[in-house]
Amino acid sequence: MTGSVIVITSGKGGVGKTTTSANIGTALAKGGNKVVLIDTDIGLRNLDLLLGLENRIVYTIVDVVEERCKLKQALVKDKKNPNLCLLAAAQTRDKSAVNSEQLKEICETLKEEFDYILIDCPAGIEQGFQNAVAGANEAIVVTTPEMSAIRDADRIIGLLEAKEEVKKYRLLVNRVRPNLIKTNDMMSVEDVVEILSAELIGVIPEDTGVITSTNKGEPIVNDENSLAGQAYNNVAKRIQGEDVPFLDIDKPKNLVEKIKKFFSKKVKA
Amino acid sequence: MEENVGLFVIDLSGCDNTGEIINNVSLALEIPNASGRGISLKLRDNVLNQSQLLSIKSLIESYNSELVNVETSSLITQNACESMGIKVRQAKAQKVQQPEVDEKSPMLDVDSSSVENSKIALAQPAQNIANEQNSHNMNTQNSEHTVKNTNNLNETARQNKPIQMAGNLNQFEELKKELPKEAVVDSNPAPEQTPILRQTANQTNNEVSRQNINKEIFDGLERQTITVYKKASEANLQNEEDFEEVDFYAPPTNEPVVIDNKQTIYVNQTLRSGQTLEFDGNIVIIGDCHPGSEIKAAGDITVWGVLGSIAHAGSKGNREARIRALKMNAVQLRIANCYSRRPDGGNIPYIVKSAIFTPEEARIVDDNIVLFKMANQ
Incomplete structure (x- = not known):
């Protein structure tokens, strides 16, 4: 078995790399795939918190690299889904504790047992980024519809294109607010895709449920009713090669809006 | 203790060698409210010669502090202090004579002690082995070591990392080999159980080869x-x-x-x-x-x-x-x-x-x- 190694990166911080990693990982595992999440944000780890696995970590990626434990020992199984594993980052060290070659080796080993290896990349383009990208053959670039995030994403895409190993990169637009787009206060998804000229893999609407799910340590994909959860589920399906239409995030809330939308579409046509 | 009013007291009575003393001093000086104050060193039965004292003094001065007085029971240290113009306070000599170096003292061979848990638990800790003869012979070597050690330590302290002094211990092992069997060891059996709030960051160096310890305890376990x-x-x-x-x-x-x-x-x-x-x-x-x-x-x-x-x-x-x-x-x-x-x-x-x-x-x-x-x- 050779799994695919996907790095989730963005350049800018705070756009939702870690949330995306946790949710896509959980969604893929729910679909019956064997998934391992690797947190490469050494010194500022958060992925364990989002999955609610903080209290189970004994060994980290640094322990594996420094041969204090076997790779298998460092994999923390998820509470609910035995198909999902986490390889946590060390909190008491920094990015220089691991180098690209070592991460590449870990990815190669994990490829044999897992279908998907998702790497949560730290912000920035320094050592941490270089490490995270080293073993990857696919990338998901997360961005928000803001100029600063888009500019950083453009820089990242440039760096990814220079890497021979990364065969494919796709764009995920996060924290989209339809009502702001309507009033022209926010860039639309189409604009973002046009500026970056990259293939789109998903659009995630802004959802307050994400904050509560982060605090609870439970990914939002487990919540069937959440719009963001559905969007992440769709992204997971697209990663598996399914052709899923993009979610209509501009969902009309009541009857009056539904009628309005119906007529506005007619007029446009 | 009137003399100590307003002074920052660094207790070094638990130190084994000069390198350790320097380490502890530099660690204590890292504490914010130590800088810019008068420093008092509690040396007890540790022996320092003039050049060693000088390096400690310059270390203290590099932190904008001043070495005011030294409490010691050793004559050599007293003489050195007097020639440098540092106040000396007589300490009660706490000499407990131990017949000879116990080769299997748990504090000495750390590697084996990690396996034999019971030994550690029952060990009489804080054996301050300060051999006068020894520090005499090793003076020149020591001062070389100390410079290196302080550099290391300052760095580790800044990074908030656990302090491991493997180098120091190796040095000690060397000393041990050179020791004649009959060597008398000054030992300070247990630190005084005084309720004084000590400000010294007495991070020590007995912390050795953490990796080995981990391996030995957890080897053979597939999953914890x-x-x-x-x-x-x-x-x-x-x-x-x-x-x-x-x-x-x-x-x-x-x-x-x-x-x-x-x-x-x-x-x-x-x-x-x-x-x-x-x-x-x-x-x-x-x-x-x-x-x-x-x-x-x-x-x-x-x-x-x-x-x-x-x-x-x-x-x-x-x-x-x-x-x-x-x-x-x-x-x-x-x-x-x-x-x-x-x-x-x-x-x-x-x-x-x-x-x-x-x-x-x-x-x-x-x-x-x-x-x-x-x-x-």
């Missing part, structure tokens, strides 16, 4: 199972009442008595995420321990505040070690090779952390870590 730590009231223990009645400083009555009078450090600060504290003795923290930090002690851990991080007591195998805190919210509690984790969803949010305190103590009961209430004792 971590059970949830429970409150004594929930644990359904048969001998629950016995434990409740025991004074928490005393070991359970039917167990062998463990003498644990290792050195204790007081840390008067909040431990934040990413910071680690390691010590070969007991640790007392006056402040909170935030999630993401790690405390590791060969002895007990006491937190006067909220314990929200990973705490590892008895890290060298002492299963009698305890962890106590005003409020127990630890992500993981580890005692010797027994690991336990917080129940899921049991996290105390930051907002309510200053609410009513419920002092609790963790210890091993039948291979499980159990919390006992410390109130009403």
Whole structure:
């Protein structure tokens, strides 16, 4: 078995790399795939918190690299889904504790047992980024519809294109607010895709449920009713090669809006 | 003690060699309120010659502080001080004569002691081996070493990393080999159990080859199972009442008595995420321990505040070690090779952390870590 190694990166911080990693990982595992999440944000780890696995970590990626434990020992199984594993980052060290070659080796080993290896990349383009990208053959670039995030994403895409190993990169637009787009206060998804000229893999609407799910340590994909959860589920399906239409995030809330939308579409046509 | 008013006292009576003294001095000087003050060194029976004193003095001056007086019982040190114009205070000589160097003293060969847990637990710690002859011979070498060591230490202190002085120990091993068998060792049996709040960050160097220790304890285990730590009231223990009645400083009555009078450090600060504290003795923290930090002690851990991080007591195998805190919210509690984790969803949010305190103590009961209430004792 050779799994695919996907790095989730963005350049800018705070756009939702870690949330995306946790949710896509959980969604893929729910679909019956064997998934391992690797947190490469050494010194500022958060992925364990989002999955609610903080209290189970004994060994980290640094322990594996420094041969204090076997790779298998460092994999923390998820509470609910035995198909999902986490390889946590060390909190008491920094990015220089691991180098690209070592991460590449870990990815190669994990490829044999897992279908998907998702790497949560730290912000920035320094050592941490270089490490995270080293073993990857696919990338998901997360961005928000803001100029600063888009500019950083453009820089990242440039760096990814220079890497021979990364065969494919796709764009995920996060924290989209339809009502702001309507009033022209926010860039639309189409604009973002046009500026970056990259293939789109998903659009995630802004959802307050994400904050509560982060605090609870439970990914939002487990919540069937959440719009963001559905969007992440769709992204997971697209990663598996399914052709899923993009979610209509501009969902009309009541009857009056539904009628309005119906007529506005007619007029446009 | 009138002379010491306003001075910053650094207690070095527990040090084995010059390198260690320099390390401890530079560590103590890292403490913010040490700079710009008069420094008083408590040397006791450690021997320093003039060049060593000079290097310590210049080290202190590099931190904008001033070496005011030295408390010593050694004649050589006294003479050196007088020739440099430093005030000397006579210390009571605490010489306990030990017949010879015990080759198998647990404090000396750290590697084997990590395996033999019982030895560590029963060891008489803090043996200050300061051989006068020795430091004479090694003077020149020592001063070379010290420069290197201080550099190292300053760096490690800045990075908040555990301090490992493997180099120092090797040096000590060398010394040991050169020692004639009949050599008389000055020993300071146990640190005085005074209730003084010591400000010295007495991080020591007995912390060696952590990697080896980990390997030996956990080798052959495929996967570590971590059970949830429970409150004594929930644990359904048969001998629950016995434990409740025991004074928490005393070991359970039917167990062998463990003498644990290792050195204790007081840390008067909040431990934040990413910071680690390691010590070969007991640790007392006056402040909170935030999630993401790690405390590791060969002895007990006491937190006067909220314990929200990973705490590892008895890290060298002492299963009698305890962890106590005003409020127990630890992500993981580890005692010797027994690991336990917080129940899921049991996290105390930051907002309510200053609410009513419920002092609790963790210890091993039948291979499980159990919390006992410390109130009403």
